[in-house]
Amino acid sequence: MRDILAKLGVESSSALQFKREDVDLALCGLLFFDPTGGNPNPVLSLVRYSIVIYLVVKYARDAVRLPIPLALLAAFSVVMGCVTYFNSGSLSQSCAGMRFGMQIIASYLVFIHAVERDGFSRVLLLLAMFFLVALLVNDILMIALPYDRADATVLYLLGSKFTVSYGHAFLFCVLVAIVHSHRALMLCMGALCALMSYLAGSMTGLIVVIVAVLLSYTPKRSRKLLSKPLVVVMAVVLVNFLVWGPIDLFSNPLTQSFIVNILGKSANMTGRIPIYNMTMQFVAEKPLFGWGFQTDIYREVLGFGNAQNGVFHMLTQCGLVGTALYFSGLLLSFGRRIEDRSRCFGLYSFLLAMAVASVVEITLSSQFAFCVSLISAAELSMSHEAHVPMNPAKLDDSAFDGAVMKGSPE
Secondary structure (H helix, E strand, O other): OHHHHHHHOOOHHHHOOOOOOHHHHHHHHHOOOOOOOOOOOHHHHHHHHHHHHHHHHHOHHHHHHOHHHHHHHHHHHHHHHHHHHHHHOOHHHHHHHHHHHHHHHHHHHHHHHHHHHHOHHHHHHHHHHHHHHHHHHHHHHHHHOOOOOOOOOOEEOOEEHHHHHHHHHHHHHHHHHHHOOOHHHHHHHHHHHHHHHHHHOOHHHHHHHHHHHHHOOOOHHHHHHHOOHHHHHHHHHHHHHHHHOOOOHHHOHHHHHHHHHHOOOOOOOOOHHHHHHHHHHHHHHOOOOOOOOOOOHHHHHHOOOOOOOHHHHHHHHHHHHHHHHHHHHHHHOOOOOOOOOHHHHHHHHHHHHHHHHOOOOOOOOHHHHHHHHHHHHHHHHHHHHHHOOOOOOOOOOHHHHHHHHHHOOO
8 A cells, every 4th residue: 555655646644644624525425326226215315415515515616616617517407407397396306306416516526626635646545445445335235135136126235236336337447547557456356346246236337347447458558548538428429329320239130149148138128129219209209408307207108217328318307408518517627738638547437438338328427427527626636737836735646647657558
């Protein structure tokens, strides 16, 4: 551990010394998970509302560092809340829709403040420790208790099988950003995270982890190329073109054989084909503002499911207007005029893995935005360092770049 901290340019005494505001970073980390699984739970919902309100109020002044993206996300929150109330007539569901957007804003504010205060390296270390402990407790209970892992609605300590598996993928990607030069350690951690995702029962989550592990072996020259927002956007566009375009990937005989014989799923991808057939109709009926947060339209018509696609999940919830506000806010929050973003490659690999999985699952929502907010805070700090001399009172992150580049496999 001491060697890792030395490579990062972080003094072990300062990195591991507890600070009062570290609690806020842990509270922000809790927003990644959802123990309710989207189901009504007054106590847990009150806790989540309290955390979001507390973090937004406390760090509101940091919004001036990123005014336009956060204004777009605030507008998205209002649109989501209003659309949800108009469609459902439920005030509580409408508040939940608005809270969804506000918790993304909360993560931006906390990360911007934490990176500015302590440096990117220490924030990564704290997040890694928090996720490691949280997931360890979750996994022990997941293995020890008689959960019905065959049940798609099963809830573990930290949430659904998808949330748990995405948490493992995010932990792995944070570790890649910290210690990717230790290839044997990363391979072991990748295998362990993949195993836990498999035991949780999420094939999509397993794919996300596998893609992240494969990306961790990307050569140094390619890391700089892949660590760009445009590449993430292109990945989302490409996978959706393969499915919705003329190629019609899921109807291909080879794809069908892989789904049935390798993945062990039904030919209609566990009900996804009829869902996809209805999705265009739902979007066409309410193209501008959609059906509201966590809409029940799929369950009302088909008896089960959601959009099962990242982009169409947003379109069915908040239409073209809300979707445009959401993705514009995320995209504009990435740093500008940064020549080398490979310092954040581990986090970009999480976005790329989630982008790939978005073709069959709703992976472009809260966990995706959580990672974008962390990258945004890091790149905002990089952009600031490029124009303003480094404050010697802060942790030195300059060695971090050297550690990343030095340890990158050719």
